[in-house]
Amino acid sequence: MFRNFNEIYKIAGMNMISGTHKRALKKKIAVIGAGHIGLALVEELLRGGAVSASQIIVSSPAFTKIKKLKKFNISVTADNKLAAAKSDIVFIAVKPALVEKVILEIGEILKGKLIVSLAAGVTLAQLQKAGKNSGARFARIMPN
Numbered sequence: 001m002f003r004n005f006n007e008i009y010k011i012a013g014m015n016m017i018s019g020t021h022k023r024a025l026k027k028k029i030a031v032i033g034a035g036h037i038g039l040a041l042v043e044e045l046l047r048g049g050a051v052s053a054s055q056i057i058v059s060s061p062a063f064t065k066i067k068k069l070k071k072f073n074i075s076v077t078a079d080n081k082l083a084a085a086k087s088d089i090v091f092i093a094v095k096p097a098l099v100e101k102v103i104l105e106i107g108e109i110l111k112g113k114l115i116v117s118l119a120a121g122v123t124l125a126q127l128q129k130a131g132k133n134s135g136a137r138f139a140r141i142m143p144n
Contacts, residue, residue, distance in 0.1 A: 025051050030087035032080050032102055034060035034069055037118050037143055038093035046072060059083035085109045093118045103130040111135035118143060 029051055031038045042058060045051050057075040059082070060066050066076045077083055084090050084106040092102055096119040103115070110131060117127055117140045127138040 025055070027051075027055070027088035028086055029056045030083040030090045031056065031058045031093055032060075032083055032090060032106075033093035033095075033098075033118075034058050034062065034065035034076075035093065035095075038091070039065075039068070040143070041091055041093060041118070042069070042072060042074065046074075057083045057086050080106050081109060084113070087113065089114045089116065091116045091118060095119065096121050100126065100130040103127065103134075107131055107134045113137070114139065116141060 029045065031042055034042075038058065038060070042056060045056065046053060053073040054075075056072075057077060058066075058069050059077050059080045060069075061078050063078075066078065069076045075086075080102060090106070090110070090113055092099055092115065094102055099117055099119045099122045103110075107130075111134060113136050115127065115131065115136045115138050117138070119140075120142065122140065124138060124140055127140065131138060
């Protein structure tokens with residue numbers, strides 16, 4: 001699903017040299033949404049050595065998804081606010097119709113954080129509008 005994570009690494013402040021990491025990311029990562037895209041993101045971040053399992057927390061309301069993620073030895077929760085609070089970078093990997101709802105839900109704890117949407121069709125302007133007054137920085141990326 002994901003072939004090139006250079007953009008993610010660039011947004012997160014990492015440099016890539018010949019497919020290896022110049023330095024590991026020292027920040028905590030939250031992934032809200034544990035569907036195909038969220039799971040692929042977690043797998044690639046771990047496989048590529050960008051972060052260790054202890055740096056990732058994933059939030060999903062579906063117990064079956066959380067159960068699947070346990071194999072990675074990462075933190076899992078059904079609480080989006082908890083995941084966002086424990087992170088520096090929040091990846092939003094939910095269906096496009098849910099992005100605004102998620103940002104509004106976690107908005108009060110986003111100050112100083114980088115929020116990255118992976119939702120198709122959700123513009124940067126929409127992200128910024130939903131998160132206005134949050135003090136967060138917003139970015140969007142599209143998997144191919």
